[in-house]
Amino acid sequence: MTILDKVLKRDIRACARLLRWIDDGAPEARTTLKQLYHHSGQASIIGITGNPGAGKSTLTDKLITKFRSRNKTVAVVAIDPSSPFSGGAILGDRIRMQQHATDEGVFIRSFATRGHLGGLTSTTSDVVHALDAMGWDIILVETVGVGQDEVEVQRLAHTTVVTMAPGMGDEIQAIKAGILEIADIFVVNKADREGADRTVKDLQMMLDMGYISPKEMAHHGGAILADNRKQQRICPEGWIPKIYKTVATTGDGIDELLGGLEEHRAAYIEASKDEDFVRARLRQEFLDIFRRILFARGWSFLMHEDHLKQIIGQLIDNSSDPYTLAEQAVKALGRT
Amino acid sequence: MTILDKVLKRDIRACARLLRWIDDGAPEARTTLKQLYHHSGQASIIGITGNPGAGKSTLTDKLITKFRSRNKTVAVVAIDPSSPFSGGAILGDRIRMQQHATDEGVFIRSFATRGHLGGLTSTTSDVVHALDAMGWDIILVETVGVGQDEVEVQRLAHTTVVTMAPGMGDEIQAIKAGILEIADIFVVNKADREGADRTVKDLQMMLDMGYISPKEMAHHGGAILADNRKQQRICPEGWIPKIYKTVATTGDGIDELLGGLEEHRAAYIEASKDEDFVRARLRQEFLDIFRRILFARGWSFLMHEDHLKQIIGQLIDNSSDPYTLAEQAVKALGRT
Structure with missing residues (x-):
């Protein structure tokens, strides 16, 4: 039986595992959430x-x-x-x-x-x-x-x-x-x-x-x-x-x-x-999820190859400003 | 005199204009903030x-x-x-x-x-x-x-x-x-x-x-x-x-x-x-700005060419789930 089946049967250990995945941000969490x-x-x-x-x-x-x-x-x-x-x-x-x-x-x-x-x-x-x-x-x-x-x-x-x-x-x-x-x-x-x-x-x-x-x-x-x-x-x-x-x-x-x-x-x-009501709720739900995934993406970019460390270095040097650096990072993130 | 000079001289009308730009999310705001x-x-x-x-x-x-x-x-x-x-x-x-x-x-x-x-x-x-x-x-x-x-x-x-x-x-x-x-x-x-x-x-x-x-x-x-x-x-x-x-x-x-x-x-x-102290403050400041710029980017992507509307349509149809659609949107955003 897959974890999905177990979760749907409310197997308490499978449920606890899924919630731990979610809490840890484990990749298995997203896969299971899609199926659920x-x-x-x-x-x-x-x-x-x-x-x-x-x-x-x-x-x-x-x-x-x-x-x-x-x-x-x-x-x-x-x-x-x-x-x-x-x-x-x-x-x-x-x-x-x-x-x-x-x-x-x-x-x-x-x-x-x-x-x-x-x-x-x-x-x-x-x-x-x-x-x-x-x-x-x-x-x-x-x-x-x-x-x-x-x-x-x-x-x-x-x-x-x-x-x-x-x-x-x-x-x-x-x-x-x-x-x-x-x-x-x-x-x-x-x-x-x-x-x-x-x-x-x-x-x-x-x-x-x-x-x-x-x-x-x-x-x-x-x-x-x-x-x-x-x-x-x-x-x-x-x-x-x-x-x-x-x-x-x-x-x-x-x-x-x-x-x-x-x-x-x-x-x-x-x-x-009423479809308008359902549409409005789905829109809200989607935006919440989109925002979280966007954030996770941004965070993993900053953590990758010391990007964040380099950025802070430039701020310490006073060789740039945080607005310019943040714009550059958001652009670079799009290219990776 | 540029708006920058005026703002630095605390000209009350220039200040008010800058704050209005910031509040409206006008592109001039970012330009001025970088200079300031x-x-x-x-x-x-x-x-x-x-x-x-x-x-x-x-x-x-x-x-x-x-x-x-x-x-x-x-x-x-x-x-x-x-x-x-x-x-x-x-x-x-x-x-x-x-x-x-x-x-x-x-x-x-x-x-x-x-x-x-x-x-x-x-x-x-x-x-x-x-x-x-x-x-x-x-x-x-x-x-x-x-x-x-x-x-x-x-x-x-x-x-x-x-x-x-x-x-x-x-x-x-x-x-x-x-x-x-x-x-x-x-x-x-x-x-x-x-x-x-x-x-x-x-x-x-x-x-x-x-x-x-x-x-x-x-x-x-x-x-x-x-x-x-x-x-x-x-x-x-x-x-x-x-x-x-x-x-x-x-x-x-x-x-x-x-x-x-x-x-x-x-x-x-x-x-x-102390440099560590300054570094920690700059890091925090940068992350706040980065997050806001990332958000603004995500939002303008969703508003572009009815992306969001199409997504909600797929949710209404039940042809996909919000996790998959949000992942796709974050990826697509990177390519534009």
Whole structure:
């Protein structure tokens, strides 16, 4: 049996090997991903983001349990460095997470997100594609919510949940920092704390006014992606972000949240019947992959025959400038 | 007089034109940047980052006034969407900022940070290079602090100030989210609030234990940049991050903070006598520029002759997969 067959059968060791290949940037990874591609597209990919301290991990934990009780298999990809899933936990969290360790229907994997050339989420989307092809029903992707990288990862998700906690400073400011645009569902977690209703009210106000809704974004179809200045997601037409209050530690509100997730999933599946919607998603997916492959190519060129070392030498000598040298390198890369 | 001469003389209209070229990605921008390069290197570049609500803008405002009182010219680059400098202000903030509007020794410019292919801080570092060549004494770069993009921009800075406010949630968690590694100076702002001393204590504890200090990072010189998984900065050897308490609204603690900034500046200048240090900084600078030029090349290839449209067509047909198509595009790009 080939690794492809084993991965498709969700053989845990084959899966682990593939994810290691992806993480290491091994050439076998790309070959396998190409073959897996046509098997993917069935999973429900749910992004969970928010600032540190919003309670994302506890929420993820509760969602795992809930999905399992409905017989769904769940894979978790944690790329939030403060998440207990990725090892940044205080002891109590780590123990709590272990309840899923013996469940074969749960797969948890954490990743460092930094790629070549000092930037870029490199492997996360490959990992999500692979998990999708493996046949996990639900893929939960946990990130911290502010940066470009995290927004990119969340674009992978079909449904993005933005988690907040009341009293963590000025919510309006946080909202302005770009988080509003990516949410399909808002969760005001730690809703037993003072200020929860206020946070819900503020969010609702932001949704009601000023804000370009996902509906309008979807209406613009592929065109929105050509607008390089904005980080935008492709959402089912007509979807209006919902707000849920939860207390993840006690489980309060989780059933309602699950209902919201299912509702959005249905809207997503409906939207996927429209070719423009599919086209826009494929375009985004392709651009993400193209960029990563372009980068990998650039990096291997610079590492080849001490190119980078020679370039730095010329900068030290002051015999050229980095703009000219970078242009020359990009041209030379094209000729090799 | 050429635009180069005018820019070097800090002619305000020539400067504005250059920044517009940079922002638009006009070919004139690159030409001018190449010529300006050998004139840069004198400015003190100070990054100011932190979560929304930490009071970065008020702090920046107070620092401008302080530097001006010492006869230093100040340029501000705001790429924090929630900053009043970039228009995300509530009315009170906006009015407050206007006090600098008539001062010729102050230049304020805000930018959208999103580049081609759905990611990447594209122009900010060019803007900073240009402002440096123009001869501004101090360049303040304000960003929100969590994402990769923001960390990249902060790597441009010689001195990075991470701003926090007490009581904004779990500081320890925030620290784990990657902010600790980039700080030369911590500011606990809103220090008249409850919990300020606790935040200082927590920070100090994190600095005292566990944490890889900038000192060690500098010790590893250029090597650290080859480690693509980490976002690291190059710091003067022996520098231990300092913590300052401020109340930016009243100006309390600003003098002490300024003292800290000057101390770090002196350490930076001293470190620059070491070739390894300079080499590491040049390497980082080159890689940032290389990556941007590589991206621009990739994007213009995809836009040329409907390449991207054809690719999406093949994905819609299901006649290929995005990995294969991206590899082909990267190869084809090399041949044009």
